[in-house]
Amino acid sequence: MFGLVGRAVESLYYVCVGLWTVAKHTGRAPITKEFPDTMPDLPGAFRGRLALAVNPETSEHLCISCRQCERVCPDKCIDITAHKSPETGKLELIDFKIDHGLCMFCGLCTEVCPTTCIINTNDFEMSDYSREALIYDLKKLTLTQDESAHYFSKKYLPIPKPKPKPAPKPAAAAAKPADGVAAPAKPAPPAAKPAEGAAAAKSAPAATDKPAGDAAATKPTAEKKADDSKDSEKEKAAPEPSAAEGKAEPDKTEG
């Protein structure tokens, strides 16, 4: 009997403690973030909308059209159009499309990207009125220099080394004879260089002239032909827009 009463009093006491604990919270400022008014302070690792970064220092486009992101994407939402420039022999990016309606924001593409070009931004407001509007093209995807700098610093990414400027012509000349096959023995082939820069990001800038005999450079060669033929097919199918893009893009990346 007394045990029962004691337990009743005890449980009542704990109920009162609970009530008082909750009631004390009335005296606190609300922790609610009112979203459209105040944007949430998201961490750098947040996986939001995909975007293509430019070099935050030189503002050159980081994509090297290596198609690794396209291959790794489980949803097949990335679609890269590139062709081999006849002058330089390098791959030139014509269009880069990501269907955000398909994307599941797994972040695998950002993992494999050798140049840290494709990144997850903190932007998550992508709602639109049609599914077609969710397919972002190169223009929509490419970040400005300031935005790139912001995300590079936020994600603690190393700043990639700029592409060597004074070497367009020799590189083009060198690339012409060796059309289909990459030249691993040649010193500093420009096509492989940005990849090198990303892979060896922490090495000193002096190491740029290292010969590109690594796996990063040699592996893509096997698939290059197939890619090229695919690209030419695509160009045939839709020549005009891609040509326009191709014209527009180099200007943008240069400037």
Added chain:
Amino acid sequence: MLSKSNLQSLLFLAVAVGITLLFLTGQVGGVLSGAGLPAYKADLFAFLAIVSVAVVSLAFGGNKTMIMIGGTVTAFIVLTAFQDSMVRYMTLGAIFFAIGAYGMVASRNAVRMLMSIELMINAANINFVTFSRAVDPEHLGGQLFAIFVLTVAAAEAAVGLAIVLAIYRNMATVDMEKFNLLKW
């Protein structure tokens, strides 16, 4: 839309309501006195007329439920319209009692039987309260009796339903037809 049986029963309803209206306006009494019969028995004649029309339309295959409900309501109005208020209440009690008796005899489900018993008990309660109002308004003996009836009915419902549940647990049915263990 209207099936034949529904049409039959609607026809019956119209006739019954007509008889009731004739009775309420005093026409039936006039007819009776014209025929040399005592006019104060007009309500019984109207009642018999309604019953016979009901039987005829039942024989022609009318909707039974509609005919029974309509017949009872009109017969009730005919039988009580010119009576004392006390007789009115007690006639309603008698109707509840009769319906309860019908349910008790005819229903197969044990729980429905219990519900019919509750209906009969309530019919008795109406009578008690009516007597209390009309005969004994100072001492309220009828109301007190009704209160005790309420108590006993509550106890009866609890025990009865417990028995029904126990039977259901043993025999997996509440059908009265199947409770034939005590045959001989």
Added chain:
Amino acid sequence: MEGFPQLTTWAQANVEQAVFYLLAVIAIPLAYGVVCDRNIIRSGFLLIGVFSTIAGLFILLSAQFLALAQIMIYGVGITLVVVIALMLTNPKAEKESMPALSIHKGPAIFVACFLFMCVYLALRSAENWPVKTDVAALSAAENLSRIGQSLLTNYSFHFEFASILLLAALIGAVMLAKAEPAVHDLNELSANEDKLKSSERADDVVKV
């Protein structure tokens, strides 16, 4: 309705009869529904309607306390218990079949009509009811206090006896409705307990 003398007299003169017939016309179909509806759970709910209209009749008979008790005990308490009992048994089994066997219907109708005619003819033939038409009904407050006083003076024995009856009914209902596990159930139960113990032991081993 104190404070509205004119309204009260008007209502007594005109409304009472109309309300009585309204309640009767509602109640009779509901009562038929209780005994005839194919769906027995619906007839359980209709029973609530019947009891509520009877509570209305009690108010017309100026038995306010009884009307409220009727709503509280009958209309809600008993009927809900009935409905729950219906749901605990298998109402679907009855839903398909007829509510009554046709072999029972004829005698049942005869019994019902006979009972009704007996009561009604008795009512009609009795000439000398000791009716006190001149006495006004007690007011609600007086009614209440009169009932309370009677229950604790003249009817105190009945009152106590009713409480004993209720207690006995409560215990009896609990005993009847309590499920006694059958023998094979008991076996299963002990087997389960064994399993439970062994699994607990297994947990202990894992923890260690």
Added chain:
Amino acid sequence: MNPAVFEIGKFARLTVIWLSIIFGAVWAACWAVGVFAPALINASGMPTETASLASEVLRALVPVVAVAVFIPINAMFMVLCERRALALFTVRKGPNRVGPDGLLQTAADAVKLLFKEDITPHGADAVMFTAAPIIFFAPSIIGVLPLLAAASGNHELFRSVNLPTGIFYVLAIASIPVVGIVMGGWASNNKYSLVGALRSAAQAISYEIPLVLSIVAVCLMAGTLDVVKIADQQKDSLLSWNIFGGGALLPYVNLVVAGLQGNNEQVQAIMQHFQAQPLGPFAAVLMVVCCIIFFGIYITGACAEVNRIPFDLPEAESELVSGYNTEYSGIKFAIFFLAEFTNLFVVCSIASIMFLGGGHAPLPGLEQGFTEMLGGILKQLPGSKEIFSPGWLINSLVNPSTVSQAFWIILKTYSLVIFAILIRATLPRFRIDQLMAFGWKRLIPLSLILLIALTYLRELV
């Protein structure tokens, strides 16, 4: 400014605005039906008999009109109040978009619900499905009528609903909604609804007993079932409230006060009274304890009756989708929602009348001062001389004592409502077997024992 204080201030502002809307609407409706329309009829040159009968009918309708206006608006405010108060307790902001400070959130919700499609599920019993919300909601309108008399300080327009069986009437009517729940749950043709409905029925039947027993204890102390009389018996001060033993402690407090003041004659008189009852002080303290426990039992039973957390098993959304109202949509769902909150309000107002002194202030001076202050304010209003002249129509409804009683009763009721919200924010849900065991094995024996104890203690005090 401290943001927490700012949030509480916003909540208070919202409450004041809503309450003034509610009472403005109720007052306007009462005035139109009970004062203006009869005056119009009298002026219209009808025959005197008919005119006075018609105006009596209209005046008799005033309580019904008041309740019919009060309940929907009040339920809308209670939903908002609950959401805002929960937000305060859980350090959030709550609805704050629709209208200033989210003032119109529930109005918008109500409009939305009214325009939603009204779906009757396949295989449902259509008649019962439609009748269930009505049976659930109608009792909350007709059940509060006797409480109006107490809430308005027995104003002449509301006197007619003051039944001698007042609190019994309220309890009897308040037991009906569970029928609506069971009906709706069964008629929905959904097993979750049915399980929720059955749980609700079991819970309501079990917890009604301790609830009624605690009310019986109050009636025992008051010696009447009339809510106005019960409220008036508690008008002296805080100590005469039923929660504090209904004045059991008053003589002892008076003795102490008299002793401190040195009023020897009074001390002598009271001491003589004590010599007749030597166990008096002891019994009085025990009685106060009993009454406080009864209040706790009442609050517990009331929470269970209206299906509030921690007793919201009928609509336990983690187990039963939404319980008995799973299949309801549109206006029927709105009615269920409305009635749930109205029932909460009704049980809280019963508690404030039965236990917390009804429309009377905690201290006698406070009430008098408040009434006088109100009278002063009313006289300061522009055109007050015309308003208070006997011929003018407004006069009969603006009565300082009525306003003061309504103010206090609303204050107490809403304090209890916010306490219920605090309980909701704190306690987790019971399990069904715990719930039934708690009801039958703890609360009912406890309340029976306390009731017997109270009858003896009452003689000893």
